[in-house]
Amino acid sequence: MRTQFYIKFGVIVAVIGICFYLFYPPEKKVKKGLDLQGGIHVVLEVEKENLEEKSLSDLTERALEIIRNRVDALGVTEPVIQKEGTDRIIVDLPGVKEPEKAIDIIGKTALLEFKLVIDDENLYKQALQGNIQEGYELVYLKEKDERGIYRETQPLLLKSQPELTGKYIVDAYVGYDRTGFPDVNLVLDKEGAKIFEEVTGKNIGKRLAIVLDGVIKSAPQIREKIPEGKAVITGKFTIEEARELAIVLRSGALPTKLNIIYQEVIGPSLGKESVQKGFKSSLYGAIIVLIFMIFYYLYFGLLADFALALNILILLGIMAGMKGVLTLPGIAGIALTCGIAVDANILIFERIREELKAGKSPKASVDAGYHRAWAAIIDSNITTLITGLVLFIFGEGAIKGFGLTLSIGIIANLFTAVFATKVIVDWIIINKKIEKLRI
């Protein structure tokens, strides 16, 4: 009996120790979700039109890679970039400083095309009046104004059929011309080089627009026939502009479009506020429950409180150990676990009271109480666990975090409320030879 007790007691101490180690210090070990630290959440969708199912998945992979590169360039710590289904990409960037710019850069991954600018005065005038001929399109050239904001300037008339797409691009990088101004170097693959040679040869003097996502990024003039697929784009670039154009060209190797179908920006102030308020409200909730239990069940209330404290410790320990993400609904989930966690003990204690009333001895009442409450506890906890797991598996973002804390809380509950409290009750009853139970 004694050794058995010591083993059980050892298990409890070990669990406390492990969980404390996993969880402490909380600022370092517990990962906060986007809603708690601020940041952006973006869902992109690959445009499916004219694509086969098979190439779609591969395309999404490539887009994923490109987005990853861009996010790296942004220098965000702990970004999450993942594929969802066959055609979606989720990007989470916690603590981003300039959310607008980040979203812009991520979303830019798109269709890059080279289109000829039509310099026919007549056609252009007609197009401006809204009469655009078949096979042509009117596109705005976006340029930065003095305040650094992109403004639409004079539109250009383009041939709809692109001469070349981004898929032939091997590389693009920033270089410097003889006068020391930055320029952009473009390297095409073999096939691209052949097409480019032909296009440039036929259209010397004309402008070739670099169109990304239907927006003209630059429209350099073709000065000469360019063989071997090595072009240099010059202009009055700043280094920043040249770098941006190079990135545009590099990422253009994706023959389709990515649409941002969901974006959420959470300011750091809201995150901080959520942490404070979520923590405070949960703490108060827990304290009220703790006091209530002592008030209602006296010493057994203390026992339930011990179980509750242990429950929260295990919950936080497993969360940290699993590298789970704590979200605001997750904090609410922990608070709620407090409310529900005492349920198992309430079930047991009420049962013990019933057994005592039926005239059983303290020891027999306690045993019967735990034994008979077991079926109700396991059935009710498993059904709750089912909903918790469904939320975790099918939920998204903050809701997923909630499902996780709820599920772990319930599992911990079974251990603390049923196993841990029983060990202590048994020990007290055996050692103190209690004749009369006050519960």
Added chain:
Amino acid sequence: MELIKNTNFNFMGKRKIFYCFSLLIIILGISFMIIKGEKNFGVDFVGGDLINIEFSQKIDVASLRRIIAQENIGSFTVQELGVEGKNYIIRLPQKTSDLILERLKNNFGENFTVKRKSIISPSMSISLRKKAIKAFLIGLICILIYLTIRFEFKFAVGAVVALFHDILVVLSILVISGKQIDGMVIAALLTIIGYSVNDTVVVFDRIRENARKTRTTDYIALFNKSINETLSRTILTGLTTIFVVLCLFFLGGETLHTFSFCLLIGIIFGTYSSIFIASAIIIDWLKRSNVRLKI
């Protein structure tokens, strides 16, 4: 201390009154839903933009509305958070938030910060909606299967009908009180399902135990006895959970407001439905079909 001692309420005898009560709320709620249409739903489920901005000092809501209205972007809503007149949630048509933010910047300068901005396209909202429905169905089916194994099919159906009841009642009260159904509400509903089924199972467990012990066919007496025996626990657990939810409601900030509001209603009705819906339905089923319980 003991709050509830040896009660002997005739819950099952009065079940029809409570059927009517629940039906009334749900019918009222559904009428509200039909009248309000898309406005019942948050941007997560219908698409659109949502911004939460906080001004450094109190501003006039009417002027805020006027500035937005000038842009002719279609229907929008401005909702004030808190009582200080600084914090607002603005719901806008799809992809108009950047335009509006720029206008606000022109009018208010740097005197406000964007706390949150969401832009949700219709295709995303469709998949979010599908996901929510899928989560509900899978959750309910799993519960149905588990309870059928542990009890019997009638009990499982009783519990699941009670869950549908809870969802409908919470949604009804939510809509009647003018709140919107969004992702957080879905999380709250699923939590309520968890809580409600938990509560229902405890009552069922006692019915099962008493049924095995007594082998009685007087089901109304059996159910009443079991419900009265577990009543003390039912109320205590309800109370401790409500304590916590009230703290979340009053101290948890705006993000948790609707969430904890749902939970509050859900816990009350989840407890209620265990007795007056889940158990009551089994009684009526047993009466109609004239069969014995098989547990």
